[in-house]
Amino acid sequence: MRQVTERVVRDHQVLGYLRVSHPWFEVTKPSRRLIWDLSLGSSAMVGVVALIGWFLSGIAMAPVRDSYQQLKQFTADASHELRNPIAVIQTNVQVALADPDPDLAEQQQQLQVIERITRRLGRLVDDLLFLARQDSGLVPFTHAPVDLAQLVSEVVEEQRAIAIAAAVSLNQKLEDTSLQPSLSPWLIKGDPDQLTRLLTNLVVNGVQYTPVGGTVSIRLSLGQLRNQPAIQMQVQDTGLGIPAEGVTQVFDRFYRVDPARSRASQDKGSGLGLAISKAIVHNHRGDIRLDSTPGQGTTVTVWLPALEAKA
Numbered sequence: 253m254r255q256v257t258e259r260v261v262r263d264h265q266v267l268g269y270l271r272v273s274h275p276w277f278e279v280t281k282p283s284r285r286l287i288w289d290l291s292l293g294s295s296a297m298v299g300v301v302a303l304i305g306w307f308l309s310g311i312a313m314a315p316v317r318d319s320y321q322q323l324k325q326f327t328a329d330a331s332h333e334l335r336n337p338i339a340v341i342q343t344n345v346q347v348a349l350a351d352p353d354p355d356l357a358e359q360q361q362q363l364q365v366i367e368r369i370t371r372r373l374g375r376l377v378d379d380l381l382f383l384a385r386q387d388s389g390l391v392p393f394t395h396a397p398v399d400l401a402q403l404v405s406e407v408v409e410e411q412r413a414i415a416i417a418a419a420v421s422l423n424q425k426l427e428d429t430s431l432q433p434s435l436s437p438w439l440i441k442g443d444p445d446q447l448t449r450l451l452t453n454l455v456v457n458g459v460q461y462t463p464v465g466g467t468v469s470i471r472l473s474l475g476q477l478r479n480q481p482a483i484q485m486q487v488q489d490t491g492l493g494i495p496a497e498g499v500t501q502v503f504d505r506f507y508r509v510d511p512a513r514s515r516a517s518q519d520k521g522s523g524l525g526l527a528i529s530k531a532i533v534h535n536h537r538g539d540i541r542l543d544s545t546p547g548q549g550t551t552v553t554v555w556l557p558a559l560e561a562k563a
């Protein structure tokens with residue numbers, strides 16, 4: 253209330269009016285103060301909220317920024333890897349076409365080169381597709397019971413010819429599980445195609461990086477993963493080994509310790525095998541590690557959660 257006006261009456265006669273009022277300044281001062289305080293308070297609050305928002309969005313954006321960076325790197329590396337075989341095919345075709353008097357034997361040789369490179373290109377595209385699908389969560393995953401002992405035998409059979417050609421002996425060993433209560437101790441739940449691909453990658457590496465006369469052994473044993481029963485699958489070779497600074501990077505995409513050292517250089521890999529293997533192990537909620545001693549050999553160990561043991 254800013255003012256009060258009262259009529260002054262004596263003996264039924266109006267003597268006048270008495271008005272009591274605040275000076276206007278006194279009235280508006282508190283409200284101006286209030287407005288000032290309010291605007292100061294709300295600006296401070298908006299500022300703090302904006303600051304927190306900026307900070308949180310920075311945190312939230314970091315993985316997006318990282319994965320965008322990784323995607324850019326992946327695309328650049330993939331294009332680089334694809335360009336090389338395509339250039340070789342193109343050169344061979346150009347040379348063959350430019351010859352006015354083609355020699356049959358020479359042409360045969362050029363076609364063989366093209367066939368080999370096309371096969372490598374196909375494998376590379378296959379690997380790139382797997383990783384691209386893995387990144388977008390589109391890798392089809394079949395949940396099926398897989399007997400790892402049987403899978404090991406199949407992969408050993410498939411790779412036997414390559415191992416013989418490389419003069420590397422390939423053997424498999426199953427831990428004696430006769431004391432285990434489970435009926436089929438090597439049974440796990442997983443995707444048969446992915447698991448075959450995983451073991452094939454590891455065995456191919458073992459054979460590829462082991463000199464003549466060496467050995468690659470695949471061993472299955474019962475182990476533990478995060479305090480749960482797991483199956484331990486080990487691929488051990490007596491090959492070149494990997495220097496300590498390389499061991500931390502072998503699971504990185506496109507990483508190769510020394511591009512020239514694989515035995516058959518025309519059949520050289522792309523550095524995606526172990527990255528794919530790691531992704532497959534991850535899809536199965538397992539774990540993978542690589543131990544290596546240069547000049548002595550490499551051991552890759554994979555743990556996959558076991559099925560509940562049947563009593």
Ligand SMILES: Nc1ncnc2c1ncn2[C@@H]1O[C@H](COP(=O)(O)OP(=O)(O)O)[C@@H](O)[C@H]1O
Pocket residue numbers: 453457458461462489491492493494502507508509510520521522523524525526527549550
């Ligand atoms: N068993 C092994 N012995 C020695 N080096 C290995 C072995 N496995 C992998 N490596 C090294 O790790 C690199 C990455 O392996 P991988 O991802 O399978 O790619 P690559 O296509 O080159 O085989 C290889 O280039 C090789 O230098």
Ligand SMILES: [Mg+2]
Pocket residue numbers: 453456457521523525526
């Ligand atoms: Mg490989």
